[in-house]
Amino acid sequence: MVKEVSPLEIERNVGNFAYPETHTHDAGVGLTEKTIHYISDIKEDPDWVREFRLNAYKTFLSKPMPTHWASKDLEAIVFDNIRYYLSAGTQPKRNWEDVPDDVKRTFERLGIPEQERKFLAGVEAQFDSEAVYSNIKKAVGEQGVIFVGSAEGLKNHPEIFRKWFGKVIPTGDNKFSALNSAVFSGGSFIYVPPGVKVKHPLQAYFRINAENFGQFERTLIICDEGSELTYMEGCTAPKFNTATLHSAVVELVALKGAKLQYITVQNWSANVFNLVTKRGIAHEDAEVKWIDCNIGSRLTMKYPGVIMKGRRARGEVLSIALAGDGQHQDTGAKMVHAADETTSNIISKSISIGKGRATYRGLVHIPKHLKNCKNNTECDALLINSTSRTDTYPAITVRGTGNSVQHEASVSQVSAEQIFYMQQRGLTEAQAMSLSVNGFVNDLVRQFPMEYSVELKRLIELEMEGSVG
């Protein structure tokens, strides 16, 4: 029987389990215009959305794979072999009791209902293409906060949705944002009214259960003037032998004086291509902060960005990437300064294990006409084995007067002597490794909300256990 697992308890196979598929809607294998019509029909899209998808499909076809600058491994994605839409219905349930048993068991095993009770203001749980559960605490809803799936958002709140949808990240931003725009399904739509400070985090959990599948959720969050929100997302998938694709688009808007924090802790299995586009716009005095923890996947390409559009806007990316043996974490940050006195901060820590590879790509842009902008970039890499690899590609263009940038990078290696020293104190090799890794990320993790630092520490322990003998 399924064992109930507390989120704080060590469970060796965190995400590595799957239940038989019971989908009633299946777009089949491969991607054509017909696939898009199928998705639009099922979702009862308004015409403008169908149009948007079809245009995006054309853009997707016209864009080359970014293999010229990124990994050649992208060539292993065969778009014709992927299934683009799978669901057992399009309406999420408001009560866990109403969620089908097998799906509910999946989320119980991942500890989601328990976390909701403990510390969340609302939860959305997506299973393959659609949210199966979505609920916001009554008190939070009564403040006017909207927290629904993207489909419900575009249908029931078009006046807010349409204004921002596809504006932060245009369809043609890259091949995968175009793909997402063509076939998107699921994801969250959130609106926080002016001045409302949501005390507890809202959380979404994305679960891939099916093989050969592509998950393309689309999230749009708007924090109106002076509001505050923390949003957290978790992701897992079982380990299949075939490639699975996760390609999300996340757009954030922080209006004047708003504070928006977006936290990701993903723990993908080693067959997942995770190619995600995430960007936020920070208006005057607003702050957008990405906390991004990438564990697992075969290849992750993700560079959360902030466009600082208003005076004194702040952008921040704090990221941790753990590249296990045979994995490639190609991550980084983009900071686009577009107003005076804007400040950005990037702290990136990566760990490479075995033949794992971590790549940092940064982009910091401060144009000539701006004054008194600041950027701080720190990237630290830790190599566990002599076969581990790390590369850094910082691209910093700063012009203008009174603008300053600071850039620091370091590479260190866990030494055999260090491990021996810890083993001499009674720690196993895996415990010693995970302690070193936790020590390496410690000062960064301390800035994360408690629940997530505990979760992250646990995932690092699991990863290290798995990578040592």
Next chain:
Amino acid sequence: MNRLSISNLRVSIAEQEIIRGLSLAVPKGEVHAIMGPNGSGKSTLAKVLAGHPDYKVTMGEVLMDGEDILGLAPDERARKGLFLAFQYPSEIPGVTIANFLRAAVQARLPEGEELEATDYYARLYEKMDLLEMDRSFTSRSVNEGFSGGEKKRNEILQLAMLEPKYAVLDETDSGLDIDALKVVANGVNSMRGPNRGILVITHYQRLLDYIVPDHVHVMVQGRIVRSGGKELALELEEKGYEGYDEVKDEVSEPAMV
């Protein structure tokens, strides 16, 4: 049975033999000292006992309370009660002393048993007081940016917290001024007792004024060439290691205790 016993041990690294037929036994309740010139293989012996993977044992055995430990991983030996205070302790960036020791103490508990935080801190503070260590040490990263003396003190703090059956202290006196030396010696002396055997490695006799050994062994070129009581340390202090070079060639059988 109740001893750490090394017999006829031979150890090489990079094709070079460093320990060349060494025998020695440290019974519980006793403090033994190994003295010897630089490069005689003292640290090699210490690390081999602890299971350092770089060294190759080509012959001999090491028994801890009758059990052969040479086949055990370093952490298994440690959990069975062997402790090494390193001559050059490693730095572990980002890991605080409190968290490190906590993990080490936790590793010794039976599975499923959680260390009680308040008890742990009470004990930690008690040992720190004994070693005259400031409380702020608990939140510093292990050995990172420590002076030589602080590192040695930290080793003895770990010894006191982990309460091993057998402790090997490698050059614990180096880097200590005389006041610190007294404090550290006091810490070690507080660990003496009928249930613990201690092997002190040093090349100065200074430490042995404060940690008075029951037996002293002289190690030269990978062998014990002479053993005696504590007065042997004084003799070495006076005469140095000269003359032992010749002795070594006469010793066909390793000295036994």
